[in-house]
């Protein structure tokens with residue numbers, strides 16, 4: 001398991017927002033007795049903040065699972081560096097009725113989920129996209145699920161992506177299943193140097209069909225294309241599996257950045273087009289877009 005790392009943000013379940021975070025954002029010392037604060041910030045307000053999707057959004061956290069499988073029983077590593085780096089701390093503003101003009105409600109984030117076996121490079125893929133970096137070091141498997149946000153420009157319009165990085169390990173499957181239904185796009189990765197990770201793609205697709213929304217956008221990605229010397233899965237095999245399931249396909253490299261941005265942009269474009277498309281208008285063709293835009297390296301050129 002010691003292979004390198006892209007653990008910018010490991011761990012967390014989204015339930016880590018709590019009242020202590022709220023209190024940390026207050027001035028210290030308080031300009032009034034703490035009891036007065038609790039009186040003003042009534043329990044119902046606090047409870048409402050964290051029991052409704054709106055409260056979670058105000059807190060800068062993704063919605064909790066709606067029903068069914070819960071994250072109970074999942075390892076709770078508490079609030080981690082990642083959640084702080086995402087800039088979420090302090091996002092829950094205390095009500096200030098007198099002075100602030102109402103802020104416009106931003107468009108909801110598009111939810112994109114990364115799936116695939118442990119070690120295929122999901123976290124590195126996300127780090128490459130978000131930070132433009134590939135971190136090497138000790139491989140630490142993701143625990144449960146994590147997320148990061150990034151705003152991208154699609155046809156001149158800013159679109160916020162909320163990207164969920166899931167643990168590939170089997171033991172976290174019940175945790176991650178709970179989030180499938182909220183995903184609008186799924187990037188399904190295998191490792192071109194690992195035949196097993198490719199063979200498992202069919203099982204991943206069955207899970208997706210079982211748990212995800214029917215119209216979820218799916219893209220198959222053969223990652224680690226930079227490691228052509230250790231290739232165990234032919235590009236044509238990836239392309240043919242993708243054709244069989246009717247999903248777009250590319251080979252990528254979190255290490256070199258090959259096609260990483262394109263993968264996210266393609267799904268963002270597809271989702272945005274769906275949202276604004278008038279009835280009868282020709283549909284955006286993600287397959288054609290990917291085929292026309294993807295970079296081809298000597299290792300992974302295919303028709």
Ligand SMILES: Nc1nc2c(ncn2[C@@H]2O[C@H](COP(=O)(O)OP(=O)(O)OP(=O)(O)O)[C@@H](O)[C@H]2O)c(=O)[nH]1
Nearest residue numbers: 003004118119120121122123124141142168254255
């Ligand atoms: N050469 C190369 N190595 C990569 C690439 N992507 C990831 N790796 C390496 O593969 C290993 C696993 O990467 P991770 O991103 O942590 O894998 P993961 O899919 O998130 O794994 P889980 O969190 O267990 O699901 C690390 O040692 C990375 O350095 C890539 O594109 N090229």
